[in-house]
Amino acid sequence: MSFKVVNFNVRNKNESSTQIQILKALFSCGREKEDFLTSIKKYIYICSEQYLKTHAQEQWPQPIIFYQPYEVEQILLPDNANCLAVQAYLKMCGLEFQIEPRSNAEYMSPSGRVPFIQCGAFLVAEFDPIVAFISSKGTSLSEQLSQTDKADMRAYMSLVNNVLVNIEQYICWVDQTTLNSATKPRHGSVYPWPLNHVINWQKQNQVTKRLKVLGWYNKTLDEIYKEAENCCTALAERLEGKSFFSGEDRPMELDALVFGHIFTILTTPLPNNTLANIVKNYPTLINLCRRIEMQYFQRTDD
Known part of the structure; x- marks a missing residue:
């Protein structure tokens, strides 16, 4: 092709x-x-x-090819959250896709980040560009929303991207306990020695530079956890009394994004479970994850 x-x-x-x-x-x-x-x-x-x-208006083929790192032995918390968010979004749109795990998915991606999809001649990476691409093809979860509601949705999506994503990156690449016991062994597992150490150093340097620019690198763990509480509180208050963030019986992009991050935080084993314990204090968000998991991933509620 x-x-x-x-x-x-x-x-x-x-x-x-x-x-x-x-x-x-x-x-x-x-x-x-x-x-x-x-x-x-x-x-x-x-x-x-x-x-x-x-x-974008040209006819597009299906199924979509979905590229991500290996889920069992390689993928880290931030990438897993992003991949799951995009998978949930594609399922909510009723689009078929085929998952293709690759050890070098990050380097195959046009933006250097995962996940990315191949749809015919198109390669599109990351949640927001993928949503925009699929929307340009006539499939949108928020088409019926007013401009005010769309702006509100984008604000909460920005909250997730600017808080939860940074928290996940911090815990994986700055917190020394998680870095040495989980991040480095997983991230470098698909590369031979000494390349695994070089790749880990390169990725750590890239993430820490970004966190320094954003003012997150020098935060303490207590401050990180406080940010997580504030973010979850804002999301839970917005969702209170609703099945989905739209207030209707159908999800939108924000639901997929929140599901990806909250579900991954709850199900990813880490040396320190404080972040997962914080999320467990918000049953509204947990119920959203269960609802989406059962409805779109055909998993039963144990």
Whole structure:
């Protein structure tokens, strides 16, 4: 199967603007001290985004190929949460997909993050771009919502992405107990020595740099757990008295995202179970996970 190539002949202002973004991505290599491979990834990602905007209305095939790391021996808490969120979203949309685990899924991804899907000639990575891509094909869970409700949904999705994701990254890559006993053995398990140590160091350096920029790296564990409590409280209050966040009998994107993270936190064994114990104090969120698990993953409630 061959992938479509974007034509960069400038025919309008939008394409010209896109080319300027591409040039900035390539020339950022020297300014931001990024290696050439990182700049090329930025180049490809911008190309993909522009191509999706231009050609998204074309007919698309099924099933979707869903790429992620190996679930049993390799995947970590943050990636597992993201993968499960996308799987839940695809199931809620009624779309068929085939899971293809790959040890190098992160390096196959156009954005360097998992999961990513292959749909015909398209490669799309991460929750928000996948939702946008599928929505452009005419399938949306929030199409009936008002603009106010859509803005409210996006705000809570941003809360999950800016709090729970950072907490998961912190626990896996900053907390020394989890880092040494769980993260490094799992993340490096698919690589031979000494490559496993190099890959672990590279990933840890990447995550800690991001957390430092966002102001999360220097937080204490107590502060991290307090952030988790605040986030769960906000989500539980928003969901109170409803089956799903929309207030109706059908889920939307926020439900899939919350399910992915809350369910993964509850079911992932870690040296320190404090984060899972915090989540267990919110039965509203736990019931949401059970509802989605039974309805879309055909699992029985034990």
